[in-house]
Amino acid sequence: MKIKTGDDYRQSLKALGTEVYVLGEKVDDVTTNPFTRPHVNCAALLYDLTGDPGLGDLLTAKSHLTGKKISRFTHIHQSTDDLVAKVKMMRAMGRKTGSCFQRCVGHDGLNTLYSVTYEIDGELGTEYHQRLRNYLEHVQEENIMIAGAMTDAKGDRSLRPSKQTDPDMFVRVTGRRADGVIVRGCKMHITGAVNSHDVLVMPTTGMGEEEKDFAVSFSIPANTSGVVMVFGRQTNDARRAENGTLDLGNAAYGPVGGEAAIFFEDVFVPWERVFLCGEHRFSGSFVDRFATAHRQNYGGCKAGICDVMIGAAALVAEYQGTDGASHVRDKVTEMIHLAETLHSCSLACSYEGAPTPSGAYVADRLLANVVKMNTTRFVYEVARLVHDVAGGFIATTPSERDMNHPKLGKFIDKYFKSKNGFPAEHRIRIGRLIECMTGGTTLTESMHGAGSPQAQRLMILRRGNIEEKKRFARELAGIPEPGES
Amino acid sequence: MKIKTGDDYRQSLKALGTEVYVLGEKVDDVTTNPFTRPHVNCAALLYDLTGDPGLGDLLTAKSHLTGKKISRFTHIHQSTDDLVAKVKMMRAMGRKTGSCFQRCVGHDGLNTLYSVTYEIDGELGTEYHQRLRNYLEHVQEENIMIAGAMTDAKGDRSLRPSKQTDPDMFVRVTGRRADGVIVRGCKMHITGAVNSHDVLVMPTTGMGEEEKDFAVSFSIPANTSGVVMVFGRQTNDARRAENGTLDLGNAAYGPVGGEAAIFFEDVFVPWERVFLCGEHRFSGSFVDRFATAHRQNYGGCKAGICDVMIGAAALVAEYQGTDGASHVRDKVTEMIHLAETLHSCSLACSYEGAPTPSGAYVADRLLANVVKMNTTRFVYEVARLVHDVAGGFIATTPSERDMNHPKLGKFIDKYFKSKNGFPAEHRIRIGRLIECMTGGTTLTESMHGAGSPQAQRLMILRRGNIEEKKRFARELAGIPEPGES
Amino acid sequence: MKIKTGDDYRQSLKALGTEVYVLGEKVDDVTTNPFTRPHVNCAALLYDLTGDPGLGDLLTAKSHLTGKKISRFTHIHQSTDDLVAKVKMMRAMGRKTGSCFQRCVGHDGLNTLYSVTYEIDGELGTEYHQRLRNYLEHVQEENIMIAGAMTDAKGDRSLRPSKQTDPDMFVRVTGRRADGVIVRGCKMHITGAVNSHDVLVMPTTGMGEEEKDFAVSFSIPANTSGVVMVFGRQTNDARRAENGTLDLGNAAYGPVGGEAAIFFEDVFVPWERVFLCGEHRFSGSFVDRFATAHRQNYGGCKAGICDVMIGAAALVAEYQGTDGASHVRDKVTEMIHLAETLHSCSLACSYEGAPTPSGAYVADRLLANVVKMNTTRFVYEVARLVHDVAGGFIATTPSERDMNHPKLGKFIDKYFKSKNGFPAEHRIRIGRLIECMTGGTTLTESMHGAGSPQAQRLMILRRGNIEEKKRFARELAGIPEPGES
């Protein structure tokens, strides 16, 4: 692992110089720009904690390629234990950051490519899998952070890629050369993009015969010519320009992972980094495999984030003297129940994982979708409950500058204090943390990250084995099987 | 009505010059300060629409004191029709503003004082009610906007007012003079405070014998010496400092009513504006009466706000080509169902209202609490559903400045467009509106405005007539009444 | 009102002698048969209570035809007050019976026919409305109980009436004579059918040109030749054959209204009782009008039934010594909240009712669907909560015969007693009442009575005025109306 520490990581980003825009201006240095900095910090913490003894083996693994110790975020799962370790690592990091640490997308992308390229090669005699292994060795050796990029612009959702008025609504190959391909399009909502070293592109949906040019997967350095990123707005992002920290709630790591739109303006990709190019029949496998891997995560990190919200609820109740109230205890209980249900689903889909032909393990496909479906409800409910417990002050408290104002500061200290022994500032800090963690961006991420709920529902129905269930019912009701009498 | 138009109103605020702070700085003019301006706009719209023929009699009423046409926000309800008209007016205005228009708190405060002072005088021979009528005539004549101020700082919630370490945790009388009283303390979360003409203070809980000094109600001009207001932070408030408008979502009126903490630093109140002073037994009546009046509202304005969110969901689906999808139609149906359930509860508690001894009408007490209790759930669920329908772009879209950037603007136009005929900008505008209307501040207001949910639950249990219900059960089960055989 | 008392009613049923089957046997006398008796009792109670001073004017009204005092169940609503009175009457009776009193279906049918026949005649010059008025006068004079019959057998739900393999899947005219028509088919799930005097048939869906024969409405005596009824099974119905009463829970009135399938085997209907015959365009109006009237009710009777369940929960907690537990109090609060939300929706749709061209009032169409939609959720949740509060004994308690057994009776008295002063029998009686009121039949009635939830959702979406809501959103987001710039 060449990039070992957070500082190594920051230096590497400075050197990379990806073309990133925030609020209409080009960013000089994503590690210091106030809008991107918290997300850099969050990923940097992962680097710093990789060798942390308190986390045991959660953040590292042994490479099946080289036998070396590597970051788990570059590891191909070799067992259900690896799948479980991923989920537990994510909960642990969710608790430490209260945010999104961004490396899981690339990790899930690598695992997706590993098994799918194996299957393509097996069927078509291509050499994608060997290319991927070479690339993977490089990634593990360097300890590179990869932004997984799947979601396209999509245009009119009622039309297929090939039927869009503007053919660029899905990333596509616009030219082929001896040494590589030219691609154009846009990938949306890409977590960690502005502070990743590489961008790994995958198709966003199954493709048909007439959509060969959209069946493309590749990975390139983020600073490749023609790659332009514009950073998305988040809830309360503009407070980062105020130079304070208290009003940010989670000043160190931000409310959730920073996401960017990545524009590919006729970008060249050398063949050794191309992992799918025209084999349209396999596009669906990318989506299915990646969705499984990524949906598996949500009972990891989000359970950890819920843990922080539960702690915040318990603390604010303590500060306000309501921690003994039965209704507060009941709401805290409910929050724990929901967090543990989320986590249980992630654990179950991991333990029930199975190997692919490549040897890489994937989580149970049905249960991984169940994980994510629950996330789209439970995180909202946990946010609602923490609002309930905290009280209205989380939406009306004066600013850090008011607290520092000579006349106002005294008033705030006096009147925002509650129970003896707990200063107003502590109560306000927890209020701001709650505000940060329950903002619209964070909630939306729980809703649409790893695919919208309807995508999960389709998979749940498809994998729910209805015909078998009908047989159980017929058997008990005394109805013969169709065709019998 | 001396203050007739929005401009009249703005001029009156400029003249008033209340001591208001935002982000640690004293505000010169609340009508132009970017943080307070949207809230002024929202209240100003009410003034402008008062005579609007399209709204019929919703915004006006006939004074029972003078027979003159007055703003409904200064009217004492003379019938259940008045109660219903209030609720329908609020839904209409919620639809026009997508925000909180702030005048209902003072309105409900006036109605509370009208009936409670009548009852105090009837029992104790005081003259509060006549004072209130004099004040009311002035309010109606001037068409004054009043900030109703009930919630105290409260300190340690497990202790009563008289047991707090710092006695100022509840507003109290610190001195009595021939011409009036001196008061100290703080009122929290006061909606519309910074752009109201008067502040009407009421006790926040029932008081005991040893809490006479906390049993105080009065109304004073907002610019009274010693009254200091600090404006609370809201979700995405800092974007108002950016000079753009698009990223605000609801640039005209803001996400919700602006709320302030009001500090009373030994403020003098003349007797003619004092409506309770020491008669502690009646403190609970203020709370009960005001809570009923204010909780009644939430199926008015919030139903209107839900209507806007439903429209936004339907629009964004249309733009994206998903408006025909059955799951989208089902979610929109659910949103309508929830909004109409909210509104039905407000209508029911209004139609079932009854007169107080003073002649003023109040909503049904049990049902008004039911209204508010539903609000603490349904508005969150509507927000969740609009997130679901809209998609992840509401949390990752670039800024207005990016849209205006020569290079990025083209990309955004191209890739954020979806269905033919709908430009990217329209889709983004709806996305920002959704972001604005589902932010934490807005949701928190639905949770804690007019009292926290546990306050409603206590009232629902208390007014649920359990003993009568037990009799129904015993009768049907064939169990004799206690004492019979 | 010729039939004044419950006894009058019972005598009239004995004289009627409808052809009714229960468990494969023809019933001699529905007033004494143990399976039908409770439902007769429940309807008989309505007759007995009609003049009850404690219920004021709820159960009676003044006929707009004759000016005489009549049963409200035969009244055509002349005002929103009448609509509200219906709902309040139903809650009052739900509390007294804990069951379904069955007369509302016919009542809603009469009101439906009154307004729709007026509109048909107005457009086509037919004379249905005058016929209906003649019939109505007879009904009011006799105080006849009418079974409203709408739901057809339906066959394959994916096919229209005219496309069914068997044309009898919807009631239809099979012959026309000078003096009347011949009809065939089946009406399903008809509440109160076996103990009603007349059966009022209406079409169950909108009909097209090719479905003229299905567009038929009429009312005939239940004992008309060719009318055969078979009584449906209900939860725990077989216990009625055991000769005990305690295990029935609600021995007097049963768990819910008794429902029957009515087979029409080429039945003759004289013209004076035919109210639609071929005017297919108006079929939809029957459904729409009847659905509105009937869905309006569910926050009446079901709120009353919930009141009994709340009382039962409170009683069983008292008997068991858990009535002071905070979680029990919270669950009882939630039950009250749900019951009052249901009732509020019924009140709102009634108060917001409006006159039809005929002068008859109908409830608000959107809100009436909201009422019913909530019923399909809240009654289930109330049942769940009463199970929670009551404890497992409601599902495992020995029988009345065990209680009467010399050896077992002592054990049961000893071990099923809980708190001092409350005998085991009382606790068991409440347990049985809860069992009775939360059985599958009762719940299913809340789900599918007055139409399945999907029917309500379609209406809610259709009447939700989406285009207006889109305008609100566009206005606030700064998007021009389509066609403007």
Add this chain to the structure above:
Amino acid sequence: MKIKTGDDYRQSLKALGTEVYVLGEKVDDVTTNPFTRPHVNCAALLYDLTGDPGLGDLLTAKSHLTGKKISRFTHIHQSTDDLVAKVKMMRAMGRKTGSCFQRCVGHDGLNTLYSVTYEIDGELGTEYHQRLRNYLEHVQEENIMIAGAMTDAKGDRSLRPSKQTDPDMFVRVTGRRADGVIVRGCKMHITGAVNSHDVLVMPTTGMGEEEKDFAVSFSIPANTSGVVMVFGRQTNDARRAENGTLDLGNAAYGPVGGEAAIFFEDVFVPWERVFLCGEHRFSGSFVDRFATAHRQNYGGCKAGICDVMIGAAALVAEYQGTDGASHVRDKVTEMIHLAETLHSCSLACSYEGAPTPSGAYVADRLLANVVKMNTTRFVYEVARLVHDVAGGFIATTPSERDMNHPKLGKFIDKYFKSKNGFPAEHRIRIGRLIECMTGGTTLTESMHGAGSPQAQRLMILRRGNIEEKKRFARELAGIPEPGES
């Protein structure tokens, strides 16, 4: 395994002759009595399937005592794989029976005693564990079915065992002899009691010093003198006396496990079957250990039962021609989602299990409570959804006797048929199965089996590690730990 087949089992029960009462009459033979027969059938099926190759090793295990192949229901868990196998076995059997197969309670009791007696002996030098091992060897060898009996009569729930007016409200030792003890009291809601060979008694709550006599655990043959059982009523139990089968829905196995109250009338228990006698400090361990083991199960069997309900919903939709409707597909999806969430929680708590000092494995305590808590909600919701999909006919369909009636049978065949190719009888059979599986008894079992929901909530809060969660929140909010600065 001496008892190998269902017939062996039935013969053994005939020979046993436990004193059982149903409906006030002594039962001659539980294997033929119509009320108890289905439950016998269900347990018999387990015996018959023990060697079924299709079920692999789910139903058997290798004894850690003897190395022999034994029924898993007599096995002490030696690994997390065993814990997982238990849960998967239960889902498989839930699918095959649609009911409760009753052997898990005794199984969980054996595992509880195994680990707790080990710990008592370790601390106090008693010899309970060796006794238990001897007993266990006998149980495994014979393949005995054991009824686990924990819940006491409890009397006034607000009082502890020693404070009850009648000391028999909790099973207690009333005499001690050289060869054993005398016990008196009652165990309630005991699943499978009337068709088990042995009854294993455990204390139902933690006991104090003054409650030594209540701290008692033992196992005795069900036919021991002084043991009297009275069988509890279930939803629709009386239909079993009708001689038909169709109306029972699940005629073979019944709606849920049969439960009985067991009265102990000064029963003698020899010392070799006593596993706790006075060591009150360990009473709580029985409860805690047993609750964990038993709550773990509910995402096994109930998920299997949900699978049957899902199949029934899909079938009835197919029969009625609605299986393609989007709302039906969505409801079926939701049912699958809920079933899999339940199952995931059971899997997670099993995989995360850990060994006790005795070597026996127990599931994760926090997550086992989460399993059960979800069951108290999700099974009700699945029942609600299957009602929704099925339609009202499940509550109004005529009886089997009506179907066999010459005149009515034709009508029913004709009018209850829906889609071509599916006879009315099949549709009715599925309707009856749904009625059976969603009756009150079944739902109550999901609510209160393995302890009431409040018991789970207490455990969830206790094991939720709130202090650790507070630290996460403080760390992110920048608040020093208490005691630091």
